[in-house]
Amino acid sequence: MGILILIILQSIVFGLYTAYRLYQAFFTKYKKLPVIISLLLVFSSFLIVRILVKYCHINVPHNIVFATHIILAVTNYLFMYLIITDIVRIIFKIIHKPFITHKLQLIIVLSATFITVLYGYINSHDTKTAEYNITLNKHLNGELKIAAVSDLHIGADMSPARLEKEVNNINKYNPDIIFIAGDIIDNNIKDFTYAHIDALKKLYAPLGVYAVIGNHDYYSADAATLKSLIEKTNIKVLLDNVTYIQEKGIYIIGRDSLRHTNDNGSKxxxxxxxxxxIEDKSKPVIILDHVPKGLDDGRKINADIQISGHTHDEQTFPLNLIIKILTFLPHGMINDNGFYYFVSSGLGLWGPPVRVGTDSEILIINVKGKDL
Known part of the structure; x- marks a missing residue:
């Protein structure tokens, strides 16, 4: 609920400021209040539709949902560019220098916003591959090629066609095993269609495909429903349990989402x-955990690999730069004395269907044991 309140406040602040500045530039011949309210409703459409879907259980057409995601991206960048240019306007006023008209300023801001959002949308669909070569401190039966993704966010932007394209991108690396580190569904289980199921069924790895559940998955359904639905794709869901891959001699610990309380009230x-x-604690251990919360868990059990997602590498500029300063590891890999800790920027998107300063990605991890 706290996050929802923050989003509401952001929508009001961003929307009101942007609406007022647009009124100043283009709509002064009309009555101020109706124009500003109308623009505010448009700029808040993402939030309005989310509330209608989640709390009022209203089915909103896919195209309208996607349009509100685009509007959210436009609103965010309009606000950012307006703030920047308004600061410049204030500086010019302080030093008694003339500045451009409000109308010309808004034309420049709108143009910059259009270019940014268009680039971000194209870039978000240009999936990159991040490849790592690592050597464990424990014995491994042969070599292991892992393909890992997170944050598919099946919904407005992750269509069946795009999902199938990403499945083909993963399969072309011929991984031994595939991991999905949570947030398979965005927020509405009805978006997870038979076409999406058919696309995910095409994921192939000889040692199997394993997934954990993320916080957004829980926005759409309870654990039992999610597990049953996702496993129709032949993906094995690990929900606070352990599995052993005998061929390679490795254990996988799949964790429940950090931001979830189970149906019985326990964490x-x-x-x-x-x-x-785990019976044989000399074997390598891989942790799948949607939310990355640091190295402590891996250190406690002498784990070898952790794969997480959730952050999206903050998805858009300038948030990605701010988060890199404020957080431990929003994206990438750290080798902590043989514990390899990965945070993926994710395959899909939440909210604005754009990536600026970040990439959608597939992780390929080539693993060797200490004796190879």
Whole structure:
């Protein structure tokens, strides 16, 4: 609920400021209040539709939902460019220098916004591959090629056609095993269609495809429903449990979402209790955990690899630069004395269907044991 309140406040502040500045530039011959209210409703359409879908259970057509996502991107960048140019306007006023008219300023801002959003949309669909070569401190039966993705966010932007394209991108690397680190569905389980199921069924790896559930998955349904639906794709969902891959001699710990309380009111199991289910503790351990919360869990159990997502690498400029300063690892890999900790920027998108300063990505991790 706290996040929802923040989004509402952001929508009001961004929307009101942007609406007022647009009124100043283009609509002064009309009555101020109706124009500003109309523009505010447009700029807040993403939030309005989210509330209608989630809390009023109203089915909103896919095209309208997608349009509101675009409007959100436009609103954010309009606001940013307006703030920048208004600061310049204030500076010019302080030093008693003339500045461009409000109308010309808004034309420049609108043009910059259009270019940014168009670039961001194209870039978000240009999936990159981040490839890593790592060597474990433990024995591994042969070599292991992992393909990993996170944050598919099946919904307005992740169409069946795009999902199938990404599945083909993953399969072309011929991975031994595939991991999906949560947020398969955006926020509405009805968006997860048979066409999406058919596309995900085409994921292939000889050692299997494994997934964990993320916070957005839980926005759409409970754990049992999610597990049942996702496993129709032949993906094995790990929900606070452990599985053993005998061919390679590795254990996989799949964690429940950090931001979820189970149906019975209890929180997810701690990492040590899950680790205690492992019989041979000399074997390599891979943790799948949607929300990256640091190195502590891996250190507690002497894990070898963790794969997480959730951050989207903050998806858009300038948030991505701010988060890089304020957070531990919003994206990338850290080698902590043989514990390889990965955070993926994600395959899909939340909210604005744009990526500026970040990329949609597939992780390819080539793993060797200490004796190879």
């Amino acid at each position: 997810r199991q701690n990492i040590v209790s899950l680790y205690n289910n």
